[in-house]
Amino acid sequence: MDSHDVQADLKHVLYTKEEIQQRVQELAAEIDRDYADRDVLIVGVLKGAVMVMADLARAMHSHVTMDWMAVSSYGSGTQSSGVVRILKDLETDLMGKHVLIVEDIIDSGLTLSWLKANLLSRGPASVEICTLLRKPEAAKVTIDVKYVGYDIPNEFVVGYGLDFAEKYRNLDFIGTLAPHVYE
Numbered sequence: 001m002d003s004h005d006v007q008a009d010l011k012h013v014l015y016t017k018e019e020i021q022q023r024v025q026e027l028a029a030e031i032d033r034d035y036a037d038r039d040v041l042i043v044g045v046l047k048g049a050v051m052v053m054a055d056l057a058r059a060m061h062s063h064v065t066m067d068w069m070a071v072s073s074y075g076s077g078t079q080s081s082g083v084v085r086i087l088k089d090l091e092t093d094l095m096g097k098h099v100l101i102v103e104d105i106i107d108s109g110l111t112l113s114w115l116k117a118n119l120l121s122r123g124p125a126s127v128e129i130c131t132l133l134r135k136p137e138a139a140k141v142t143i144d145v146k147y148v149g150y151d152i153p154n155e156f157v158v159g160y161g162l163d164f165a166e167k168y169r170n171l172d173f174i175g176t177l178a179p180h181v182y183e
């Protein structure tokens, strides 16, 4: 098999480019309404959230500042290790700020639950979460998430920022992997 044929690695498309763009616009409109009277700092969680952060920010009309954090709990596998490491911290002082964490996916919830507690300890005025995808059946902890793009089945997905062993992030759609890729 040609190892450069990305399509051959995919089982099916979950959300097309057009569907994702539409849903991100809707989330941006909702966030704009909720933050109409407040400036918001959106915090993208590297690397997975790069695509959704870029599209969401461009679809928003409110005053927005942006910062990035890198945490990792997955390494190269398909299971969360549960151990969250900060690889890159924020440059912004969160004191008194309205913070919106932007994520590509909530799977076990371990990353976000840890991250939300971490950011709350820095004295912000508020911390909310926006995630494009969430897997309700995979939840190991309960987290309050204000904005969710789609609830999806408990399958490993790639594309639009989401990787498997660092690949597939650049797809403009979201799909599931064929078993031969990870088995």
Ligand SMILES: O=P(O)(O)OC[C@H]1O[C@H](OP(=O)(O)OP(=O)(O)O)[C@H](O)[C@@H]1O
Pocket: 045, 046, 047, 048, 049, 071, 072, 073, 074, 075, 080, 103, 104, 105, 106, 107, 108, 109, 110, 111, 112, 162, 163
């Ligand atoms: O709910 P959880 O089970 O904790 O999983 C979700 C987290 O896992 C992924 O990040 P990853 O650690 O793979 O880093 P990446 O964004 O650089 O791919 C994803 O982007 C979330 O941050």
Ligand code: HPA
Pocket: 074, 105, 106, 107, 155, 156, 157, 158, 162, 163, 164
């Ligand atoms: O389903 C997933 N795909 C890619 N990265 C992930 N990180 C947590 N869950 C996933």
Ligand SMILES: [Mg+2]
Pocket: 048, 074, 162, 163
């Ligand atoms: Mg990853």
